[in-house]
Structure formats: C-alpha cells, structure tokens
Amino acid sequence: DIQMTQSPSSLSASVGDRVTIACRPSQIISTYLNWYQQKPGRAPVLLIYGASTLQGGVPSRFSGSGSGTDFTLTITSLQPEDFATYFCQQTYSAPHTFGQGTKVEIK
C-alpha cells in the first residue's frame, strides 16, 4: 500500500493567515491526489482533485499544487469556517489510502 504522510499533524493559525499543509506519498503518484476537509462530527468534503483542480463551490482561497511525491494544500487568508482537519488521499493505486490528517486550530 502507498503510505501518505502529512505534515504538520496540527497547526495553530489566526484568521487571515496563510496556511500550508504538506502531503508526501511513499511512492510516485503523478497528480492522483485529492484533498478533503472534515469538520468535527461531519463527513469529509472534497476540496481539490488531481492535485490542483478546485472542486465546484470551493472558495478560491484554497489551492493545491505538486506532483510525484510532494504535494501542498494552501489556504490564503484563513477564514473562521476553515478551522477543520484536512486529509490528502492518493488514487494512483488501490487501496486509495489517506493521510493521517492535519488539524487547523484557532490561535
């Protein structure tokens, strides 16, 4: 199985901050990388697919980049509703494994 490593596991930030989350698969996955947001007690929500394509309805302050084994989710100007846990998922090969998550908390 492809192992997905996210960093950091948690971070504290303020409204308006720029936040960057890294995701590194254990092998090359081209751009087969999705990002999800999950709020406590809620189901995950798809934010980005194909490493960099924003899902419809997702605010443009979210962006994704990377390919191969190095990916990044960036939130420019963090908003109150963005405090949540973010997961990456590879869909290059089955099983489609997830990262352990990055919790974004209010500073």
Place this chain on the structure above:
Amino acid sequence: QITLKESGPSLVKPTQTLRLTCTFSGFSLTTRGVGVGWMRQAPGKALECLALIFWDDDKRYSPALQSRLTVTRDTSKNQVVLTMTNMDPVDTGTYYCAHRTVLYSGVWPYDVFDIWGQGAVVTVSS
C-alpha cells in the same frame, strides 16, 4: 441532489458480524462510472478505504480486510450493503459511505469521493 445515509447497529459484540446499509438518492448505481465506497475512521486515526462497488457490479476490497468484507447492491432500492465478519474492538469507529465518480481536469480523469454520508458510529464491545 446526491445524498447518502448509513444505517445499522451502533453496538456489536466481538466476533459478531456487522451489517451496514447505505441508502442513497440523486444518482443511479447503474450509470457508467459511478460507484459507492465504504470508508471508516477509528478515533483519532486516518480514514481507511474498505470497499468499493461499481456500476457494473465490479467490487474492490481493502487487501488487509478482504477476507472479512462483502459489499452488495440492490439497485431497485438504491442501497449498498457492507458486511464485515468477526468484529473486534479495533474495528470501532465511524463508517462512511460515499459516492464515487470520475472528475476531469482537462483531459485527465480522476477518481473522487465527491459526496459522503454523515457516517455511522460503530462500537465493538462485549
């Protein structure tokens, strides 16, 4: 509008079999490219893909759990059922079903779970 909802027991005993039902609306599981996946999340842990059933009744299972999992569909009822045998306390967690589709970025297709159910909390305890 696509919606999915998981249902089933919230408490099962060790060695028992878990049966979860995903009831969905807003799409057909006979439409080419569509699937329904099952994931779970143990407390404080990463999401884990368990099983996936496709529009043509093809099925995929987590290699680590394959011997314990069965996924079936009832297209007339718009339901997908996940069965997991020999439950253990380590199987405690929230179980989600989700709509699988293919989204395109330019000409490149990408597998996604774009709509998820609210999740079903399952506790395994005697």
